[in-house]
Amino acid sequence: MDHFFNNLFFTYLPHIAMTLFWFGVITRIVKTSRSIQAESSQFLKKSGQRIGGNLFHYGIILVFIGHFTGLFTPPELYHIVMTTEVKRILAVGMGSVFGTAALVGIIILIYRRVSVARIRKNSSPQDLLLLLLLLTEMVLGIFSIFTTAGSSVENYAALGEWAQKIVTFQPDAGEVIAGHGLTYKLHIITGLFIFMVFPYTKLMHMWVAPIAYFFRSGWQLVRRGFSSSTNK
Ligand code: HEM
Structure with missing residues (x-):
């Protein structure tokens, strides 16, 4: 990749993305915190929500713990x-x-x-775009694992070095991964894009008392005891 674009995407963009992320998160919490929610669709149809929701949420939370510890733990540690x-x-x-x-x-x-008509009708284009963006990012992530497994250990170690150079404001951060494959690079750019749009999407529900959310008594976010013949 051209030196200019490599620097733009992997030295400057991470800082721009993080600035926009924190600006958006803080201003939304301060200004419009009551509008932060993920609009449950479980009252429209139960099936698929529990298994899909559980696999997605537990999987992605553990992937993030892996990203955080994997990228930011210094080798000395x-x-x-x-x-x-x-x-x-x-x-x-x-x-x-x-x-x-x-x-x-x-x-x-x-x-x-997309397959349940009443959920499709109740979804905004933004709901679907976000899901497709996350899907793209995850597919790129899974492909990145193949690169990690198939390339040198130095190639893998450089990813952590890059991330640590970013958070310590080193101007040569981008150079560390200049020679890395396109899959990694697309995964990182898409990931940074997700951070930039995060405050304006339903991903913001992550900030709404995630601890209380895990220990809540009912899964369905509407009245208890609600049922109807179509809600199966
Ligand atoms: C800009 C920030 C990000 C960086 C630097 C990054 C970096 C990476 C790297 C290096 C891998 C390969 C790890 C391995 O080989 O085991 C990976 C995998 C993956 N990434 Fe990311 N990623 C970022 C953001 C995201 C986001 C926002 C998501 C999800 C929405 C995501 C989802 C995944 C998934 C599902 C995998 C495969 C499973 C795994 O290895 O944990 N990544 N990522």
């Missing part, structure tokens, strides 16, 4: 307990399991949204 090669095996193994769970989950959720 993880070398106390494992080599880079062992870390790579863990990333490939756990990423494959949780990434596949999240992917299968989102496919079920997309199928349910």
Whole structure:
């Protein structure tokens, strides 16, 4: 990739994306916090919601924990307990399991949204676009695992070095991954785009008391005891 574009996408864009992300998140919480929600569709049709929703949410949460620890743990720290090669095996193994769970989950959720007429009618184009954006990102992520497994361990270690250079404002961050494959690069650019649009989508529901959400008594976000013959 051309030096200018490589710098633009992998040195500057991460900072632009993070600035827009935090600006958007803070202003939405301060100004319009009551409009933050993910609009449950479970009252329209139950089937598919639980299995798809669970696979997607548990999968993606564990993928994010993997991204965060994998990209931001300095080698000096993880070398106390494992080599880079062992870390790579863990990333490939756990990423494959949780990434596949999240992917299968989102496919079920997309199928349910387009195949059930009353959910389709109740969906905005933005709902579908977001699901397709997440789907694209996950497919690119799964393909990235193949690159991680098939290339050198140095290639894998460079991803962590890049991420750590970004958060410590090193001007040569982009150069570290200049020679990396297109799949990784598209995955990163799409991921940064997701961060930029995040505050204006239903992804914002992640900030709404996620801890209380896990320990809530009922799954359905409407009145308890609600049922109808079509709601099966
Ligand atoms: C810009 C931020 C991001 C970076 C730098 C990044 C980086 C990576 C890398 C290097 C891999 C391959 C890991 C491996 O080989 O095991 C990967 C995999 C993956 N990514 Fe991302 N990613 C980002 C954002 C995202 C986002 C926003 C999503 C989901 C919406 C996502 C979903 C996935 C999935 C599902 C996988 C496959 C499973 C896994 O390895 O954990 N990524 N990502």
